[in-house]
Amino acid sequence: MSYVQSIPPHDIEAHLAQHDHKSILRFFTCGSVDDGKSTLIGRLLYDAKLIFEDQLANLGRVGSPGAANGKEIDLALLLDGLEAEREQGITIDVAYRYITTSKRKFIVADTPGHEEYTRNMVTGASTADLAIILIDSRQGILQQTRRHSYIASLLGIRHVVLAVNKIDLVGFQQQVYEEIVADYMVFAKELGFASIRPIPISARDGDNVISASANTPWYRGAALLEYLEAVELDPMDQAKPFRFPVQMVMRPNADFRGYAGQIASGRISVGDPVVVAKSGQRTSVKAIVNYDGELATAGEGEAVTLVLADEVDASRGNMLVAPGARPFVADQFQAHVIWFDSSPMLPGRSYILRTETDSVSAMVTALKHQVNINSCIREAAKSLQMNEVGVCNISTQAPIAFDAYTDNRATGNFIIVDRVTNATVGAGLIDFPLRRADNVHWHALEVNKSARSALKNQLPAVLWFTGLSGSGKSTIANELDRILHAQGKHAYLLDGDNVRHGLNRDLGFTEEDRVENIRRVAEVAKLMADAGLIVLVSFISPFRDERRMARELMDEGEFIEIFVDTPLDECARRDPKGLYEKALAGRIANFTGVSSPYEAPENPELHIRTVGQEPSDLALAIEEFLERRMESK
Amino acid sequence: MTLIHLRRLEAEAIHVIREVVATFSNPVVLYSIGKDSSVLLHLAMKAFYPAKPPFPFLHVDTKWKFREMIEFRDRMPRELGFDLLVHVNQDGVDQGMGPFTHGSNVHTHVMKTMGLRQALEKYGFTAALAGARRDEEKSRAKERIFSIRSLQHGWDPTRQRPEMWKTYNTRVGQGETMRIFPLSNWTEFDIWQYILREEIPIVSLYFAARRPVVKRDGMLIMVDDERMPIQPDEKVLEQQVRFRTLGCYPLTGAVESEAATVPDILREMLTVRTSERQSRLIDTDEVGAMEKKKREGYF
Numbered sequence: 001m002s003y004v005q006s007i008p009p010h011d012i013e014a015h016l017a018q019h020d021h022k023s024i025l026r027f028f029t030c031g032s033v034d035d036g037k038s039t040l041i042g043r044l045l046y047d048a049k050l051i052f053e054d055q056l057a058n059l060g061r062v063g064s065p066g067a068a069n070g071k072e073i074d075l076a077l078l079l080d081g082l083e084a085e086r087e088q089g090i091t092i093d094v095a096y097r098y099i100t101t102s103k104r105k106f107i108v109a110d111t112p113g114h115e116e117y118t119r120n121m122v123t124g125a126s127t128a129d130l131a132i133i134l135i136d137s138r139q140g141i142l143q144q145t146r147r148h149s150y151i152a153s154l155l156g157i158r159h160v161v162l163a164v165n166k167i168d169l170v171g172f173q174q175q176v177y178e179e180i181v182a183d184y185m186v187f188a189k190e191l192g193f194a195s196i197r198p199i200p201i202s203a204r205d206g207d208n209v210i211s212a213s214a215n216t217p218w219y220r221g222a223a224l225l226e227y228l229e230a231v232e233l234d235p236m237d238q239a240k241p242f243r244f245p246v247q248m249v250m251r252p253n254a255d256f257r258g259y260a261g262q263i264a265s266g267r268i269s270v271g272d273p274v275v276v277a278k279s280g281q282r283t284s285v286k287a288i289v290n291y292d293g294e295l296a297t298a299g300e301g302e303a304v305t306l307v308l309a310d311e312v313d314a315s316r317g318n319m320l321v322a323p324g325a326r327p328f329v330a331d332q333f334q335a336h337v338i339w340f341d342s343s344p345m346l347p348g349r350s351y352i353l354r355t356e357t358d359s360v361s362a363m364v365t366a367l368k369h370q371v372n373i374n375s376c377i378r379e380a381a382k383s384l385q386m387n388e389v390g391v392c393n394i395s396t397q398a399p400i401a402f403d404a405y406t407d408n409r410a411t412g413n414f415i416i417v418d419r420v421t422n423a424t425v426g427a428g429l430i431d432f433p434l435r436r437a438d439n440v441h442w443h444a445l446e447v448n449k450s451a452r453s454a455l456k457n458q459l460p461a462v463l464w465f466t467g468l469s470g471s472g473k474s475t476i477a478n479e480l481d482r483i484l485h486a487q488g489k490h491a492y493l494l495d496g497d498n499v500r501h502g503l504n505r506d507l508g509f510t511e512e513d514r515v516e517n518i519r520r521v522a523e524v525a526k527l528m529a530d531a532g533l534i535v536l537v538s539f540i541s542p543f544r545d546e547r548r549m550a551r552e553l554m555d556e557g558e559f560i561e562i563f564v565d566t567p568l569d570e571c572a573r574r575d576p577k578g579l580y581e582k583a584l585a586g587r588i589a590n591f592t593g594v595s596s597p598y599e600a601p602e603n604p605e606l607h608i609r610t611v612g613q614e615p616s617d618l619a620l621a622i623e624e625f626l627e628r629r630m631e632s633k
Numbered sequence: 634m635t636l637i638h639l640r641r642l643e644a645e646a647i648h649v650i651r652e653v654v655a656t657f658s659n660p661v662v663l664y665s666i667g668k669d670s671s672v673l674l675h676l677a678m679k680a681f682y683p684a685k686p687p688f689p690f691l692h693v694d695t696k697w698k699f700r701e702m703i704e705f706r707d708r709m710p711r712e713l714g715f716d717l718l719v720h721v722n723q724d725g726v727d728q729g730m731g732p733f734t735h736g737s738n739v740h741t742h743v744m745k746t747m748g749l750r751q752a753l754e755k756y757g758f759t760a761a762l763a764g765a766r767r768d769e770e771k772s773r774a775k776e777r778i779f780s781i782r783s784l785q786h787g788w789d790p791t792r793q794r795p796e797m798w799k800t801y802n803t804r805v806g807q808g809e810t811m812r813i814f815p816l817s818n819w820t821e822f823d824i825w826q827y828i829l830r831e832e833i834p835i836v837s838l839y840f841a842a843r844r845p846v847v848k849r850d851g852m853l854i855m856v857d858d859e860r861m862p863i864q865p866d867e868k869v870l871e872q873q874v875r876f877r878t879l880g881c882y883p884l885t886g887a888v889e890s891e892a893a894t895v896p897d898i899l900r901e902m903l904t905v906r907t908s909e910r911q912s913r914l915i916d917t918d919e920v921g922a923m924e925k926k927k928r929e930g931y932f
Contacts, residue, residue, distance in 0.1 A: 012896045015903075016826055020638045083924055093793060095774040096767045098820045105638060107818060119795035123777075126797035247648070248655040252684030260680075262648040262799070291679035302640070303647040305682070316655055340795055356800050357655075413798045422804040424794040488807075 028109035028124040031134030032144035036165045040203035041110050047210045094124040103229040118387040119340035130159040137170045141183050147373045153191035156409050162198040174218040241325035242266030243411050245357045246318045258305035264410035269297040276312050277319040277401035283310040317358035319401040330433035331399040338389050341425035345384040350451050352417040361397040405429035420457050452532030456490045460529040465538045467564030468593045470571035472610045477538040479619035491534040509590045522550035542598040563604040568593050646815035647680040653813050656803035657760035664690040666702045667879045668835050669764030675833045689716040695744035697881035699857050705836045722748035732883040750786050760811040768820045772924040778817045784808040829895040841875040841890045852886030
C-alpha cells in the first residue's frame with residue numbers, strides 16, 4: 001500500500017511516530033448485490049491514489065466479461081481477487097484492504113451482498129466499528145439492505161454510513177435521495193445505531209466519495225472519506241472491567257509459571273487483585289512479563305503473560321477477572337445464533353461451542369423463536385436454516401465464563417462447530433445466563449442414539465456376517481475391527497464362539513437353541529447400536545427367519561447383512577477347527593452344511609465371495625461401503 | 634491511553650501464534666528468510682518469552698535462492714537459538730530442475746510447492762505458520778488468518794470458514810492441515826516500521842548496493858552465480874539496486890534505489906508507485922497465477 005504524501009518528510013522518525021499514533025477505523029461495506037460495494041472501495045483507493053501502477057495495469061490483464069464497459073476501469077476488479085468472483089462479477093468472500101490517509105488508518109472489509117454468503121459478511125462485520133450500507137438509488141431499500149442492517153446491529157456495530165449510491169443514474173435528484181433516507185430512518189429506528197450518516201454518492205464516478213460533488217449542490221455534508229476521517233470512535237474497552245481469557249500456561253522451568261493471553265478489556269497493574277472466574281479463587285498479579293521487560297501496567301488489546309502471587313488452578317479456557325465485577329459462569333444461557341450451514345441447526349444435537357479460548361460440548365435445548373430479518377418480527381421455528389437468526393437456550397457440558405455480548409464483544413461471543421465436518425456452522429452472541437430454576441440440566445436431557453454416535457463421529461450399524469463354519473467370517477470381521485479401530489471408530493465384535501462361552505453358555509445346538517442364540521445376540525447388538533457403536537456380529541446364523549428377526553429389531557438401514565460366501569468343499573478343505581472332519585465322520589450332530597441346513601441370504605447388503613481373495617482386501621471393501629453409507633447420510 | 638498501531642498488530646500476531654501452539658500438536662513455521670519471515674521469527678521469540686518458541690522453523694530450499702540468503706539462514710539459528718529444518722525436493726534436483734531450463738511455473742511447482750508438501754508430510758506437521766500478508770496480492774486479501782488445507786494441501790477459496798472476532802476454529806479432520814498467517818493485517822510499510830523499531834536483522838539484499846544485473850523482460854535480474862546464462866544481446870551491468878522481496882534469484886527483480894538503511898527504505902516507500910510483488914515473476918506468469926498456486930498448496 002502506498003501513502004498520499006508526495007514529498008518525503010525530512011524527519012522520517014517524526015513522521016513515523018505521527019503515523020503510528022493515528023487512530024484505526026475498521027469498517028465494512030454491505031448492501032444488496034450490485035449496489036456497488038466493491039466499486040466504492042475501488043473508487044476510494046483509486047481517488048486517494050492508493051493503488052499501485054502495476055495493480056492498475058494488471059486490471060487490463062484479468063479478463064472479465066463483466067468489465068466490458070468500454071475503456072473504463074472496472075474498479076470492483078481491484079477487490080474481487082478470486083477467479084470465481086471475476087467470472088461471475090460478484091463478490092463471494094470478504095477482502096481486506098488497508099488504507100492510510102494523513103488523518104487516519106482504515107482496515108476495510110469488502111463483504112459480499114449475496115444472501116448465501118452471509119457467513120462472509122458476518123466475518124467482515126464481527127471486528128468492525130462502522131458499516132457503510134449501500135443502497136442503489138434506483139432500487140431503494142431491498143431485503144438485503146434490511147438483512148445486513150439487522151446483522152450489523154446484532155453484531156454490535158454502532159455507526160452507520162448510509163451511502164445512497166448511483167445517484168447519477170437518477171439525475172442527482174434530491175427528492176429520490178431524501179425519500180430513501182426517510183424510509184431507512186423509519187426502518188432503522190428499532191436497530192439502535194448510535195449514529196446514521198446518509199451521503200449521496202456515485203461510486204463509479206466519484207461523486208462525494210473523497211470530495212464534495214458539484215452535481216449535488218443540495219447536499220452540504222461531508223464527502224465519505226472526510227466523514228470517515230473525522231467520525232468519533234467509541235472509546236476503547238479500557239474503562240470496562242478487567243477480563244483476561246487464559247490462552248495457555250507457560251512453564252518453561254520449575255521457577256516460572258505464567259498465564260499467557262490477550263487482555264480482552266480493562267487494565268491491570270502489578271499488585272492488583274484478580275479472581276479466577278470459574279473457581280472464584282482470589283490472588284493478585286505479581287508480575288506482567290513480556291519480551292521487552294516487565295511492565296507495571298497493561299491494558300486492553302495487549303498480549304502479555306501474567307505471573308500470579310499464589311498457585312491457582314487456571315488453565316486454558318478460564319479467565320482472570322476483576323474481583324469487583326465478575327463475568328457470568330454458567331452452563332445454561334440464552335443467545336442469538338446466526339446459522340451458516342446448509343444442514344439446519346437442530347435442537348438436541350450435540351455441537352462444539354468455542355469461545356475465544358474455551359471449547360465445550362453444547363446443545364440447543366430450546367429454539368425460542370426465529371427472527372424474521374425483513375420485519376424484525378419473532379416467528380416460531382423448529383430449526384434454523386442457513387442464514388437465519390434465532391434466539392436459543394443453550395446448555396454446555398461444563399460451565400463457561402462469559403459476559404453479555406452487548407457488554408463485551410470479546411467475551412460474549414462464541415462459534416458453533418460441527419463435530420463431524422469441523423465446519424464453523426454458526427455464530428453466537430450471548431444474551432444472559434439462565435437461572436437454575438428455569439433450567440433443564442444437561443444430564444437430564446435426552447441423550448439418544450444419534451447424539452451418542454455423533455459424539456463418536458460415526459453412524460451406528462450392525463454388520464451381520466453370515467456363512468458356513470470356516471467360510472472366513474471371523475477372520476474378515478477381525479480385520480475390519482482392526483481397520484475401524486485404527487480410524488478412531490468405536491466398534492465391537494460379537495463372535496459366535498466367544499458369546500457361547502458366556503452369555504449363551506446354557507445353549508446347545510438344537511434348532512430351538514440356535515434361534516435363542518440368535519435372538520440374544522441380536523438384542524445385545526441392538527443395545528450396542530443404541531450406544532452409537534458399529535457392531536460386528538460373526539455368527540453362522542443359518543436360518544433366514546432369525547436373520548430377518550434381527551434385521552427387524554434394528555432401525556431402518558442399520559442392519560447390514562454380509563453373506564460370506566465360501567463353497568462347502570472349500571470350507572471343509574480349510575477346516576480351521578477340525579470340525580468338518582469330525583462332522584463328516586458323523587461325530588457332530590446338527591452341523592450346518594453337513595447334517596443341518598444353511599439357508600443362504602437372498603438379498604444381502606453385501607455378498608462376498610472369498611475364494612482367491614485376501615481377507616484384508618475384503619475387509620477394506622466393507623470399510624469402503626461404510627464410508628459411502630456415511631457420506632450419503 | 635490507546636494502544637498504538639504497531640503494538641496492536643504485534644499483539645494480534647502474538648495471540649495468533651500462541652493460539653496455534655495451544656491447539657495443534659505439531660506446528661511448524663515456514664521460514665523463507667525474507668523480511669516477513671524475519672518479523673514472524675521475532676514475534677515467535679516474543680510470544681513465548683521467557684521460553685523459546687516450542688516449534689521448529691522450516692526452510693524449503695529450491696537451490697536457487699540468493700547466496701546471501703543461504704548464508705543468513707545458516708547464521709540466524711545459532712545467533713537466536715531456534716531449530717531450523719531445511720528440506721530440498723531431491724526428485725527435482727535429480728531432474729536438474731531450474732527456472733532457466735524448466736520455466737518459472739514448473740520450477741516453482743516442483744521445488745517450492747511439491748517440496749513444501751513433501752516436508753509437511755515427512756515431519757507430520759499439522760499446522761504451518763507463515764508470514765504472508767493480505768496487502769501483498771488480491772487473492773491473499775481474501776484469505777483467512779486460519780486457513781484450512783485438504784489432504785492434498787489444496788486451498789479451496791469457496792469453502793473458507795467464517796472467521797469472527799478472535800474466536801478461531803482450530804479443528805481439522807484427519808489428514809487435513811492448517812495454514813496460519815499471523816501477519817495478515819500488516820502492510821509492507823508496517824513491516825519496515827517494525828523492523829526499524831525492533832532492530833530486526835534482515836538479509837542485506839534489501840539494502841541498496843552495487844550489484845551485477847542483467848535487464849531481461851523488463852526486470853533487473855541479478856547475476857548471483859555462474860548458472861545464469863547470459864544471452865549474446867545482454868550485458869551485465871553494475872547498478873545501484875536493492876530488492877523489495879526475496880525469492881529465487883532468477884525470478885526476483887531488483888529495483889534501482891539509493892536506500893541503504895531502513896529509514897531510507899521507509900522514506901522511499903512514501904513515494905513509490907508500484908507494489909512489492911511487481912518484482913515477482915511468478916505472480917504474473919499466468920492469469921490468476923497466485924490463486925492457482927495457492928490452490929495447489931503454495932503459500
